[in-house]
Amino acid sequence: MSVPxxxxxxxxxxxxxxxxxxxxxxxxVPDRRLTNADFERMLDTSDEWIVQRTGIRERRVLDLRTxxxxxxxxxxxxxxxxxxxxxxxxxxxxxxxxxxxxxxCPSVACRxxxxxxxxxxxxxxxxxxxxxxxxxxxxxxSMVRMGRARTVAVIGAEAMSSILDYTDRAVSILFGDAAGxxxxxxxxxxxxxxxxxxxxxxxxxxxxxxxxxxxxxxxxEDAANPIRLGCLRMNGKEVFRFAVTKFKDVMxxxxxxxxxxxxxxxxxxxxxxxxxxIDAAREKLNIDPSKIYVNIDRYGNSSAGSVPLxxxxxxxxxxxxxxxxxxxxxxGGGLTWASSVWQT
Ligand code: COA
Numbered sequence: 001m002s003v004p005x006x007x008x009x010x011x012x013x014x015x016x017x018x019x020x021x022x023x024x025x026x027x028x029v030p031d032r033r034l035t036n037a038d039f040e041r042m043l044d045t046s047d048e049w050i051v052q053r054t055g056i057r058e059r060r061v062l063d064l065r066t067x068x069x070x071x072x073x074x075x076x077x078x079x080x081x082x083x084x085x086x087x088x089x090x091x092x093x094x095x096x097x098x099x100x101x102x103x104x105c106p107s108v109a110c111r112x113x114x115x116x117x118x119x120x121x122x123x124x125x126x127x128x129x130x131x132x133x134x135x136x137x138x139x140x141x142s143m144v145r146m147g148r149a150r151t152v153a154v155i156g157a158e159a160m161s162s163i164l165d166y167t168d169r170a171v172s173i174l175f176g177d178a179a180g181x182x183x184x185x186x187x188x189x190x191x192x193x194x195x196x197x198x199x200x201x202x203x204x205x206x207x208x209x210x211x212x213x214x215x216x217x218x219x220x221e222d223a224a225n226p227i228r229l230g231c232l233r234m235n236g237k238e239v240f241r242f243a244v245t246k247f248k249d250v251m252x253x254x255x256x257x258x259x260x261x262x263x264x265x266x267x268x269x270x271x272x273x274x275x276x277x278i279d280a281a282r283e284k285l286n287i288d289p290s291k292i293y294v295n296i297d298r299y300g301n302s303s304a305g306s307v308p309l310x311x312x313x314x315x316x317x318x319x320x321x322x323x324x325x326x327x328x329x330x331x332g333g334g335l336t337w338a339s340s341v342w343q344t
Contacts, residue, residue, distance in 0.1 A: 018186045020144045020193030022342070023086065023151075026079025027180040027312035028072045029060040029299060034176070043169040050173050055275025059176025059300030061161040068102040072179035073157035074112040076308070080153060080181035081116075083316075088118040091183075093152040095140055096125045097132025097304040099211070099333070100159040108157065121153075129209070130271050130332025131199075132156055132304030134340050137182065137328065138197040141340070144186050145193060155181040156304035163211055165231040174274075175232070176300035180308025195325065196258045196341040198250065201334050208238040209333035243273060246331050247281040254327055254339040255285070262287040265341075266321035267314055271330035272296035272306040293319070303332065320344060 035058040036047035050056055062068065073096055081088065096109040109123035128135040133156030140152040157179035164172045187193070207219045211232050218227050227233060251268065255261060262268070268291055270278050275296055282292050293310050302309060307330050314320055322344050331337040 016145055016190040018145065018147065019189045019191060020141050020184050021187040022315075022344070023183045023185050024080050024082075024084030025180065025182050025308070025312040025315040026076045026081070026083055027178065027309045028075035028079065029176075029178045029309070030062045030067065030072065032061050032063065033058050034061050036173075039169075039173055042166065043172075045169045045173060053274075053276070054174060055294070055296050056173065056300045057297045060178060062159050062177045064159070064162055068162065069098055069100045069157050069159040070102060070108050070111045072159070072177060072305075073098070073108050073155050074115055076157065076179040076181040077112055077153050077155055078116060080183045084183045086151065086183065088116045089120050090151050091118045091121040091153050093140065093143070093149045094118055094121045094123040095136045095152065095154050097128065097136040097156045098125055098158055099127050099129050099132070099303065100162050101125055109155075128304075128332065128336045128338070129334055130273065130301070130303045130306065131330040131334070131336040131338045132332070133180070133307045134328050134330045134338035135199055135336070137184075138194065138199060138338060138340050140184060141194040141197070144184055147186070151183065151185045153181055153183050155179060156306070156308040158303040158305040160232075160301075160303055163230065163232045165228045168231070170236055171232055171234050174301050176302050178299055178302035178305035178309045180305055180312050182308060182311060192343050194340055195343045196254055197339065198253060199336075199338045201336045203334065205242065205335040206333070208235045208242065208335060209233070240274070240277065242335060243277045243331055244280045246337050247277060247329065248284045250329050250331070250337050250339045251281060251285055251327070254329070254341050258325070258341050260325060260341070262291060264324070265291065265326050266324040267319055267326045268292050269307055269310045269314065269326065269328045271332065272299065272310065273301050273331070
């Protein structure tokens with residue numbers, strides 16, 4: 001007997017007995033700025049080209065001699081705990097979405113849980129590239145909803161500067177370092193929490209965006225190009241084509257499945273990949289610009305850090321209206337994509 005796919009297709013369990021609430025958020029970016037003017041000095045590029053094609057003006061970068069993904073993940077987590085009024089020992093799970101961990105073992109989640117004294121928490125990293133935070137939030141929310149966890153710190157953190165080839169002008173100008181965190185907790189009101197989620201992947205398109213570790217990881221069609229092992233490799237045009245279509249489709253699906261319209265949500269929080277990709281989806285779905293937050297001009301694309309960084313800025317600015325739904329949408333390497341619609 002074939003098993004039907006449940007990915008985004010089924011409603012939540014018939015009678016959820018508990019809801020899930022976002023208690024607080026936090027984010028952190030390094031102080032060091034890398035502006036378009038800095039790139040003009042380093043590479044054959046211009047502020048005009050970068051702004052016109054991407055909307056990016058500057059990004060933040062770590063000092064990789066002493067800092068890494070764990071540094072910013074921990075700071076975002078500490079800020080989220082502070083905004084939630086919780087102690088580290090209140091957490092029973094820490095999940096970090098990242099593809100730029102300093103070491104594959106231990107995980108960033110284990111390191112930062114240990115560093116802050118979250119002694120009651122399980123901890124693991126999750127890899128879904130730029131979709132990572134939305135994937136992690138969906139997984140964590142489902143665990144809390146099911147009673148498998150009570151209080152979870154969900155973090156998206158990325159040290160993109162550690163995987164960039166700064167001689168590659170087509171890729172290096174796009175990315176920056178950032179981390180964000182949301183702390184979620186079980187709530188007696190079953191109506192609050194994630195009311196719809198969808199996660200998808202198409203591994204056949206992985207060559208559009210990958211980080212080769214060995215010569216043999218490089219696909220034949222890319223072999224003639226200058227490749228630096230350990231650095232992000234991207235086919236910009238292919239990713240752009242995929243993103244423009246997928247972004248719109250994922251949002252359209254989430255609106256259709258929940259019966260919501262763009263007027264019903266307080267915010268659609270999008271992965272910050274390129275302002276042209278965000279604008280294309282917004283225009284196709286006729287969403288008011290005030291409902292789609294953009295901070296890519298200040299931070300570039302921070303992969304799994306981008307959605308929680310936006311969420312934190314909006315949360316602190318009071319733009320996530322209590323009682324109204326909001327939506328999170330992301331896509332990225334893998335290829336992957338994800339949405340999450342929350343009732344607050
Ligand atoms: N400065 C100046 N020129 C640049 C440049 C830069 N930083 N990077 C590339 N170019 C050049 C190219 O070499 C090319 O020159 P040529 O015509 O002489 O060959 C020209 O600009 C056009 O390059 P192209 O790649 O066609 O540009 P584009 O319009 O597709 O824009 C991106 C490039 C990367 C901005 C765009 O493809 C994009 O945003 N893709 C999606 C990337 C993304 O979102 N990735 C993350 C997904 S999570």
